[in-house]
Amino acid sequence: xxxxxxxxxxxxxxxxRRDTGRALLMPYVTGGVTPGWTRYxxxxxxxxxxxxxxxxxxxxxxxxGVTIQQASEAALARGASTRRILADLAEAGDVGVPLxxxxxxNLVLHDGPEAFCAALRRAGVDGLIVPDxxxxxxxxxxxxxxxxxxDLALLASPATPRPRLEExxxxxxxxVYAVSLMGTTGERAALAASAAELTTRIRSVTDRPVLxxxxxxxxxxxxxxxxxxxxxVVGAAVMRRVLDGAGPDDLRAFLATLRRALDQE
Amino acid sequence: MRMAPPWREPVPATGTMGEPRPLGRFGEYGGRxxxxxxxxxxxxxxxxxxxxxxxxxFAAALAELLALHAGRPTPLTPARRLSQELxxxxxxxxxxxTHTGSHKINNVLGQALxxxxxxxxxxxxxxxxxxxxxxxxxxxxxxxxxxxxxxxERDMERQALNVFxxxxxxxxxxxxxxxxxxxxxxxxxxMRHWVGATGDSHYCVxxxxxxxxxxxxVREFQRVIGDEARGQCAAELRTGVPDxxxxxxxxxxxAAGTFAGFADTSARFVGVEAEGGAGAARGRxxxxxxCRSLFLQDDDGQIIEAHSIAAGLxxxxxxxxxxxxxxxxxxxxxxxxxxxxxxxxxxxxxxEGIVPALESAHALAxxxxxxxxxxxxxxxxxxxxxxxxxxxxxxTLKELL
Numbered sequence: 001x002x003x004x005x006x007x008x009x010x011x012x013x014x015x016x017r018r019d020t021g022r023a024l025l026m027p028y029v030t031g032g033v034t035p036g037w038t039r040y041x042x043x044x045x046x047x048x049x050x051x052x053x054x055x056x057x058x059x060x061x062x063x064x065g066v067t068i069q070q071a072s073e074a075a076l077a078r079g080a081s082t083r084r085i086l087a088d089l090a091e092a093g094d095v096g097v098p099l100x101x102x103x104x105x106n107l108v109l110h111d112g113p114e115a116f117c118a119a120l121r122r123a124g125v126d127g128l129i130v131p132d133x134x135x136x137x138x139x140x141x142x143x144x145x146x147x148x149x150x151d152l153a154l155l156a157s158p159a160t161p162r163p164r165l166e167e168x169x170x171x172x173x174x175x176v177y178a179v180s181l182m183g184t185t186g187e188r189a190a191l192a193a194s195a196a197e198l199t200t201r202i203r204s205v206t207d208r209p210v211l212x213x214x215x216x217x218x219x220x221x222x223x224x225x226x227x228x229x230x231x232x233v234v235g236a237a238v239m240r241r242v243l244d245g246a247g248p249d250d251l252r253a254f255l256a257t258l259r260r261a262l263d264q265e
Numbered sequence: 266m267r268m269a270p271p272w273r274e275p276v277p278a279t280g281t282m283g284e285p286r287p288l289g290r291f292g293e294y295g296g297r298x299x300x301x302x303x304x305x306x307x308x309x310x311x312x313x314x315x316x317x318x319x320x321x322x323f324a325a326a327l328a329e330l331l332a333l334h335a336g337r338p339t340p341l342t343p344a345r346r347l348s349q350e351l352x353x354x355x356x357x358x359x360x361x362x363t364h365t366g367s368h369k370i371n372n373v374l375g376q377a378l379x380x381x382x383x384x385x386x387x388x389x390x391x392x393x394x395x396x397x398x399x400x401x402x403x404x405x406x407x408x409x410x411x412x413x414x415x416x417x418e419r420d421m422e423r424q425a426l427n428v429f430x431x432x433x434x435x436x437x438x439x440x441x442x443x444x445x446x447x448x449x450x451x452x453x454x455x456m457r458h459w460v461g462a463t464g465d466s467h468y469c470v471x472x473x474x475x476x477x478x479x480x481x482x483v484r485e486f487q488r489v490i491g492d493e494a495r496g497q498c499a500a501e502l503r504t505g506v507p508d509x510x511x512x513x514x515x516x517x518x519x520a521a522g523t524f525a526g527f528a529d530t531s532a533r534f535v536g537v538e539a540e541g542g543a544g545a546a547r548g549r550x551x552x553x554x555x556c557r558s559l560f561l562q563d564d565d566g567q568i569i570e571a572h573s574i575a576a577g578l579x580x581x582x583x584x585x586x587x588x589x590x591x592x593x594x595x596x597x598x599x600x601x602x603x604x605x606x607x608x609x610x611x612x613x614x615x616x617e618g619i620v621p622a623l624e625s626a627h628a629l630a631x632x633x634x635x636x637x638x639x640x641x642x643x644x645x646x647x648x649x650x651x652x653x654x655x656x657x658x659x660x661t662l663k664e665l666l
Contacts, residue, residue: 059444059567060553062453063300063460069443081565105298105552110566132552134304136288137296157302159463168301182302183461 024231289477395427491526
């Protein structure tokens with residue numbers, strides 16, 4: 001394809017899996033949160049993850065609830081940095097599913113979008129989520145990311161009006177990240193009513209995979225979310241367990257329950 | 266004296282300190298780097314502000330609140346004894362004499378009126394020392410709105426009296442226990458809270474920071490300082506316009522409002538930052554709390570905590586318009602130490618009978634230094650905004666003196 005904004009490895013992989021009828025699962029881990037943290041990646045892949053989101057911790061995570069904030073603080077306190085986390089990933093090698101980095105725009109700007117995207121690729125990361133980079137500010141990064149072969153997934157929220165939703169869907173790569181509710185990341189008692197409505201609206205404007213995130217913490221919620229979206233992102237529910245001391249085996253077991261719930265649908 | 270809010274006379278967008286464009290840009294800085302969930306809310310604030318500034322009824326209502334409740338216009342006081350000692354003509358724009366004791370009330374009354382106009386029932390605010398929180402609680406009480414103020418746990422300990430004041434005014438004060446437990450964390454927490462409350466709440470940002478339209482809107486609400494001072498200087502100064510306009514800069518709202526009144530003059534602008542919070546003087550390009558500007562960062566791009574004896578200057582960044590003014594060379598940004606600021610506060614108290622806020626004392630400390638080393642030529646005229654009164658700092662000063 002000559003189109004510089006063509007979809008990359010993450011989107012090809014997710015589309016292929018979705019097209020087999022599989023509901024997608026993308027668990028999250030904060031890079032550097034524990035010594036040997038990359039062992040979680042292998043466990044996630046073994047539990048049936050279709051992609052893995054790796055958080056590059058930032059000192060001021062303004063869209064994250066308390067769990068991811070604590071995980072970020074813990075990682076930074078251990079000396080985590082973009083450079084070290086990417087070095088860990090390069091050392092860990094291929095875990096069998098695409099890796100999607102997520103971080104705040106300050107860390108992308110730090111060395112500049114080009115150097116940042118190139119560093120991601122060198123570490124084997126093929127996707128990127130930047131929650132404080134809305135579509136109207138993303139021009140500086142979309143072309144650079146695509147040229148580097150990094151799928152930059154944009155977020156859509158329940159408050160996003162339709163014309164903007166179309167633009168987000170058009171410019172997003174990898175998938176469209178549907179923010180299930182008007183709030184921060186974190187576990188919730190129930191799937192928000194806004195989740196289904198937003199997912200329906202996004203699917204009416206694009207056939208790109210739609211992953212629903214924010215507040216999906218139980219097998220029941222994953223199953224319900226899987227009915228609306230192509231898949232789910234699970235972050236805080238994973239990180240709360242990690243912060244409580246759960247190891248890769250515990251997380252493999254937890255994610256397997258989500259995998260089964262998604263597969264039942 | 267001009268009483269009408271200044272936006273009745275449009276400022277040319279082509280010069281400096283006009284309307285930021287496109288998309289809230291001051292040169293390379295500014296913008297609307299908000300999470301997608303807040304983009305629509307920012308657009309609504311922008312739309313409401315544009316409608317309000319075109320509405321003479323809004324301008325009149327705000328002018329009335331500023332006059333009858335906040336006590337505007339504030340005087341321009343010649344600092345006679347200090348001027349003689351320093352060999353310059355120093356004039357103080359007395360924001361310390363506003364209701365609640367600092368310039369923060371100017372912006373808050375504007376935003377509270379806007380929030381009521383938008384049908385919002387509650388104001389959300391962040392606060393460091395508590396001045397913006399107190400102003401927000403005050404405006405909310407005045408207009409029959411609710412107020413929720415986020416404040417770092419560490420600041421709540423340091424500023425217990427302001428916490429009590431806010432609660433007495435009926436505001437809810439929420440301790441922020443994450444990160445450094447100071448202003449930057451309170452700002453993050455206020456943004457997080459707003460994401461879940463955009464339907465009924467207005468985020469009343471306290472400085473010229475945040476996503477578009479806040480840096481511009483807050484400057485426009487603060488330019489009453491500069492516009493009043495411009496008229497007062499024209500009446501009182503032989504030269505009509507001062508040679509230098511000086512103000513302290515944390516996020517930079519009192520400086521932006523002051524500078525705006527003199528943007529089309531030859532007055533030289535000086536923003537004075539705290540040595541430990543010098544976003545403009547020593548920050549590097551970044552994005553935080555919704556805008557692209559200059560921020561103190563470590564080698565990995567993590568935001569560094571600011572440290573200043575003046576809690577209002579304890580912010581690791583600077584408003585995007587200041588970053589732009591600095592780049593253009595229109596304003597320059599200098600730093601002073603805690604010790605210099607305390608010394609200046611004492612000197613003003615003893616020479617003029619005014620105890621300034623430690624924030625404002627930073628601006629004065631630079632004037633004293635610059636007059637001493639010849640940077641300010643003998644006989645030059647200096648307008649300095651005295652952004653707040655020192656009552657809140659008395660216990661800090663008592664420990665030091």
